[in-house]
Amino acid sequence: xxxxxxxxxxxxxxxxxxxxxxxxxxxxxxxxxxxxxxxxxxxxxxxxxxxxxxxxxxxxxxxxxxxxxxxxxxxxxxxxxxxxxxxxxxxxxxxxxxxxxxxxxxxxxxxxxxxxxxxxxxxxxxxxxxxxxxxxxxxxxxxxxxxxxxxxxxxxxxxxxxxxxxxxxxxxxxxxxxxxxxxxxxxxxxxxxxxxxxxxxxxxxxxxxxxxxxxxxxxxxxxxxxxxxxxxxxxxxxxxxxxxxxxxxxxxxxxxxxxxxxxxxxxxxxxxxxxxxxxxxxxxxxxxxxxxxxxxxxxxxxxxxxxxxxxxxxxxxxxxxxxxxxxxxxxxxxxxxxxxxxxxxxxxxxxxxxxxxxxxxxxxxxxxxxxxxxxxxxxxxxxxxxxxxxxxxxxxxxxxxxxxxxxxxxxxxxxxxxxxxxxxxxxxxxxx
Amino acid sequence: xxxxxxxxxxxxxxxxxxxxxxxxxxxxxxxxxxxxxxxxxxxxxxxxxxxxxxxxxxxxxxxxxxxxxxxxxxxxxxxxxxxxxxxxxxxxxxxxxxxxxxxxxxxxxxxxxxxxxxxxxxxxxxxxxxxxxxxxxxxxxxxxxxxxxxxxxxxxxxxxxxxxxxxxxxxxxxxxxxxxxxxxxxxxxxxxxxxxxxxxxxxxxxxxxxxxxxxxxxxxxxxxxxxxxxxxxxxxxxxxxxxxxxxxxxxxxxxxxxxxxxxxxxxxxxxxxxxxxxxxxxxxxxxxxxxxxxxxxxxxxxxxxxxxxxxxxxxxxxxxxxxxxxxxxxxxxxxxxxxxxxxxxxxxxxxxxxxxxxxxxxxxxxxxxxxxxxxxxxxxxxxxxxxxxxxxxxxxxxxxxxxxxxxxxxxxxxxxxxxxxxxxxxxxxxxx
Numbered sequence: 001x002x003x004x005x006x007x008x009x010x011x012x013x014x015x016x017x018x019x020x021x022x023x024x025x026x027x028x029x030x031x032x033x034x035x036x037x038x039x040x041x042x043x044x045x046x047x048x049x050x051x052x053x054x055x056x057x058x059x060x061x062x063x064x065x066x067x068x069x070x071x072x073x074x075x076x077x078x079x080x081x082x083x084x085x086x087x088x089x090x091x092x093x094x095x096x097x098x099x100x101x102x103x104x105x106x107x108x109x110x111x112x113x114x115x116x117x118x119x120x121x122x123x124x125x126x127x128x129x130x131x132x133x134x135x136x137x138x139x140x141x142x143x144x145x146x147x148x149x150x151x152x153x154x155x156x157x158x159x160x161x162x163x164x165x166x167x168x169x170x171x172x173x174x175x176x177x178x179x180x181x182x183x184x185x186x187x188x189x190x191x192x193x194x195x196x197x198x199x200x201x202x203x204x205x206x207x208x209x210x211x212x213x214x215x216x217x218x219x220x221x222x223x224x225x226x227x228x229x230x231x232x233x234x235x236x237x238x239x240x241x242x243x244x245x246x247x248x249x250x251x252x253x254x255x256x257x258x259x260x261x262x263x264x265x266x267x268x269x270x271x272x273x274x275x276x277x278x279x280x281x282x283x284x285x286x287x288x289x290x291x292x293x294x295x296x297x298x299x300x301x302x303x304x305x306x307x308x309x310x311x312x313x314x315x316x317x318x319x320x321x322x323x324x325x326x327x328x329x330x331x332x333x334x335x336x337x338x339x340x341x342x343x344x345x346x347x348x349x350x351x352x353x354x355x356x357x358x359x360x361x362x363x364x365x366x367x368x369x370x371x372x373x374x375x376x377x378x379x380x381x382x383x384x385x386x387x388x389x390x391x392x393x394x395x396x397x398x399x400x401x402x403x404x405x406x407x408x409x410x411x412x413x414x415x416x417x418x419x420x421x422x423x424x425x426x427x428x429x430x431x432x
Numbered sequence: 433x434x435x436x437x438x439x440x441x442x443x444x445x446x447x448x449x450x451x452x453x454x455x456x457x458x459x460x461x462x463x464x465x466x467x468x469x470x471x472x473x474x475x476x477x478x479x480x481x482x483x484x485x486x487x488x489x490x491x492x493x494x495x496x497x498x499x500x501x502x503x504x505x506x507x508x509x510x511x512x513x514x515x516x517x518x519x520x521x522x523x524x525x526x527x528x529x530x531x532x533x534x535x536x537x538x539x540x541x542x543x544x545x546x547x548x549x550x551x552x553x554x555x556x557x558x559x560x561x562x563x564x565x566x567x568x569x570x571x572x573x574x575x576x577x578x579x580x581x582x583x584x585x586x587x588x589x590x591x592x593x594x595x596x597x598x599x600x601x602x603x604x605x606x607x608x609x610x611x612x613x614x615x616x617x618x619x620x621x622x623x624x625x626x627x628x629x630x631x632x633x634x635x636x637x638x639x640x641x642x643x644x645x646x647x648x649x650x651x652x653x654x655x656x657x658x659x660x661x662x663x664x665x666x667x668x669x670x671x672x673x674x675x676x677x678x679x680x681x682x683x684x685x686x687x688x689x690x691x692x693x694x695x696x697x698x699x700x701x702x703x704x705x706x707x708x709x710x711x712x713x714x715x716x717x718x719x720x721x722x723x724x725x726x727x728x729x730x731x732x733x734x735x736x737x738x739x740x741x742x743x744x745x746x747x748x749x750x751x752x753x754x755x756x757x758x759x760x761x762x763x764x765x766x767x768x769x770x771x772x773x774x775x776x777x778x779x780x781x782x783x784x785x786x787x788x789x790x791x792x793x794x795x796x797x798x799x800x801x802x803x804x805x806x807x808x809x810x811x812x813x814x815x816x817x818x819x820x821x822x823x824x825x826x827x828x829x830x831x832x833x834x835x836x837x838x839x840x841x842x843x844x845x846x847x848x849x850x851x852x853x854x855x856x857x858x859x860x861x862x863x864x
């Protein structure tokens with residue numbers, strides 16, 4: 001049995017996400033080959049228009065208008081489907097599986113509606129269909145549910161999984177604007193489609209919740225099983241009252257399991273401001289998962305975009321590629337690592353908070369500032385408190401602009417030598 | 433070639449974590465067997481004292497004082513090491529690998545100091561050593577780094593990975609108490625050891641950071657490479673100033689990569705209050721990971737405890753077991769799911785926020801309250817705003833106690849029929 005020379009990739013779709021995937025496959029080919037065990041070869045890319053100018057440098061002879069050039073090509077091992085929408089993506093996916101090709105897809109609608117059937121087809125043909133990118137963009141969600149949390153019974157999921165609506169709600173909450181104004185802003189910035197109904201009405205979130213709940217609960221949850229209510233009825237006053245009462249308003253996708261049944265719903269919900277989910281702002285996504293052993297987990301990150309989605313797709317391609325490359329002998333063994341130089345802390349550049357006790361007399365701050373200035377450290381702000389009359393000592397706090405650790409430490413040493421400095425109380429780095 | 437009948441487990445250590453692992457292996461055996469493909473058999477448990485009363489019902493004939501009874505037993509396929517500490521855990525782990533046994537370990541000290549050597553030994557013997565539980569308790573961290581984020585170059589990690597110090601800092605920040613008072617409280621509650629030096633001085637966090645950075649950066653980071661500063665010098669004033677300036681103080685474990693080198697450090701740091709990491713309170717852990725494709729991700733959860741740690745250990749056992757069970761043929765294919773009944777939203781029980789416009793005259797609230805009362809819904813609070821004199825309409829907001837969705841919807845319908853109710857403006861569910 002000879003080793004595979006490479007793994008043939010057929011890419012269906014070269015839009016925003018497809019372009020991101022093509023770029024990673026081309027630009028990171030060497031790293032990916034190391035991870036997989038053999039290189040990926042981009043064999044064919046299905047497009048709707050060959051002549052369209054594209055930002056990614058895909059050789060024009062790889063472009064094709066005919067899906068059969070991918071589906072019927074025996075050199076293609078993995079089909080990546082990033083066309084989106086139910087049809088014809090579903091038909092292409094089925095045909096790829098039937099022809100014994102592995103599939104990696106970002107298509108939430110196809111998986112939410114037909115996932116169980118597709119998994120069954122894949123199992124029968126001895127191939128895999130992976131779909132991490134279909135929910136939560138680049139956030140690893142299905143991976144932990146399929147692997148890392150298997151010892152758990154998942155009881156509850158609360159998810160903010162639609163960036164468009166979360167952006168709108170964040171603006172309504174922070175700026176007190178109306179739904180229409182926030183929606184218009186989202187559309188101007190490209191966070192919402194011209195026809196945003198699927199997002200606004202919670203349908204997109206429902207597709208994703210169907211996928212998450214199906215995996216988490218080992219059951220089939222279809223989009224039509226999900227109670228779904230959108231955000232278009234929310235108005236300014238709701239946000240005012242929410243604040244008054246200590247809540248934020250978020251569009252939550254909720255799945256719970258208990259007593260042999262589950263509940264699945266998507267709707268706007270108040271959540272206490274002190275909850276971490278209440279702080280998930282803008283286009284970010286977050287999924288809170290409760291398991292009987294692990295307790296509460298939260299996964300947070302970008303739920304959309306070319307690069308995050310490509311990150312998830314390529315992870316699935318690597319997982320599939322490893323199995324292909326090892327002739328079915330998968331392995332969970334991490335590679336022994338290499339050695340890289342360690343950068344010493346002295347080379348750190350950051351802002352600092354410095355608190356010290358000083359003599360309460362004129363000219364002291366000037367002396368301190370001179371020491372810092374001598375080491376090219378500039379002061380961002382100073383707080384000086386009333387002096388203690390008995391000890392004639394005052395306390396000051398200095399916030400610096402970014403400075404090098406080495407110079408900061410030297411400054412502190414010099415300051416300790418100044419007669420006007422009674423004590424260096426604390427030096428703390430600022431991370432922001 | 434015959435199928436394996438079961439997978440033999442040798443458990444080294446039956447303390448808090450070991451007890452949790454034993455309980456899961458015994459109580460969830462059927463589920464685990466389904467996930468793995470064959471059942472786990474707990475063959476032997478290494479303890480220091482056979483007579484000690486234990487909360488877990490492990491058959492006393494499984495207990496052993498002699499490590500060789502596990503290491504030399506050819507029926508044991510996986511050794512789970514939960515003794516902790518460097519010696520003799522390191523020696524046991526090495527011997528297990530040399531004898532061709534797979535190892536799953538929660539031992540941060542052994543992995544941080546000797547991980548590279550142990551991975552190499554495992555590779556040479558064709559076995560695996562997995563250690564998800566060594567960092568972040570039950571939070572899947574090494575799994576995404578080893579699998580889900582492989583397409584990324586990880587640039588930065590900020591981690592709150594020591595629950596003891598985070599608990600102390602949270603109390604100092606929220607209650608303005610001194611370090612000593614907060615430490616004492618942590619010790620009383622069992623969140624800190626009587627000798628808490630390893631936690632307080634950042635050593636525990638440094639072990640974990642060494643493990644995370646080694647995996648994320650594909651390099652070897654040793655504990656002694658890490659700049660390390662503890663929290664014992666922080667005092668009340670620091671927290672007062674931090675608040676005044678808009679910051680929280682956290683013990684951060686930080687790793688960055690760039691220009692062919694890395695930086696690794698553990699120290700207290702100011703972080704802006706609006707950062708999600710600033711809201712990670714108490715014994716919880718959180719790790720923020722930045723990748724070139726995926727952007728910012730945060731993983732949040734319980735960083736310690738018997739059950740969360742068991743969750744991570746069992747996940748590693750399942751991954752190892754799947755490889756053993758399939759004679760080395762691993763698979764990334766999720767199982768086709770089963771069907772479970774869907775609970776309708778009408779059966780939901782939750783609190784509600786109800787806003788409506790009502791006629792501004794006496795007795796209206798009584799009518800509304802009666803409708804709710806008729807449906808067994810009790811009112812938690814009411815806000816009533818000044819009436820609009822022209823329209824003679826007032827606005828009220830009602831927060832309910834937990835109520836059933838079906839009854840809430842019926843109440844709303846009935847209220848809509850009341851002449852005194854001008855408009856039902858909004859009904860929003862409260863999740864808390």
